[in-house]
Amino acid sequence: MAESHQEVVKVWIAPGCIVCDACETDSPKVFDVQEETCIIRPEAQSADFTKPLTPSIITAAEGCPVDVIKFETIEVEGPEPWAGQEEEATKETTGAGGGGGGGAKGPVIPEGPPEPKWAGLLSTAHTSGSRSGGGPGVHIGQAKAPADAIASAVGRHAPPDAMAAAMVGSGYTRPSLNVAERILEKAGIIADAAKITRRQFSTALAIAWGALAATFATAGAAFQSFLVPKVTKEPPSVFRAGKIGDYAETGVYEQFKASHGVWIIHEPNGEIVALSDICTHLGCIPNWLPSDKKFKCPCHGSGFYMSGVNFEGPAPRPLERFKIAIEGEYIVVDKSVKFRKELGQWTLAGASITV
């Protein structure tokens, strides 16, 4: 039987993303984790783009803790084009040396003896006699390098918890400094924080008081700013959207999307309408995909026809239209007046103009 494999042709995010960042780590070209949800990057809404990224998309979907990454695949004849690269990619995402991981994702938390990568560094360590912390602290020779070296061995971009785990797993704990020593070291006043004089202590105290005063001053300024009303720079709700002749061809005109959140649509039936760019699901901003002749919301995959009518995804109703009128040779849009198709308002005067 001929060999075949699956390739991802469509990927979307169902509601419920907890913005954990995992998918963007697994497949940064496809997923863009924003403040409130993860979205699919506009370029990743094409099958040609997603097909070669199939392994990373599937990895991201399997790793999503709330299982909101959905995708569609098609069967393609022949061996997987990425067959040889998968192992490499897995090594890269799990970090080198993750023996026995069996393809497990995420950072490798070291167990048992330290990794050989920093074992040499740790061999210069000695156990301090101090037991004040409830157990022997491990100090690292003369050099300040070990923490940095461990960091680079784990990977500069490793998550903080992986970094901490690596250091603890390697038996390395940072010698603790007292408050004055930490202030002086941070200010670059002493290199060897272990030796501190009374004078240095006074200097540290002065710096600390200075920092405290600056903090209060900043907080006070922020509070004052909070009390003063802010002027927002919203674009006016009524605006001229060019001349009628600017919309001679049937199609979607995007020049007022960025500034006013409006698409001007010249529909095949000759009507010109002003369409809102707010997705009626949860308010993301869809993109117009000329090749598919549809608006596609990057958040959860809702699709809308050129008319604004929803036909796929979770959006419960069509995009809204704004009032549109002809004044002289100009088209004028009034965003304060909306028309909703599901309420039968698209046939009202002002919902469209005919040329």
Ligand code: SF4
């Ligand atoms: S889609 Fe899933 S993996 Fe991606 S950020 Fe949201 S919850 Fe995390």
Ligand code: FES
């Ligand atoms: S906001 Fe969810 S599909 Fe648009």
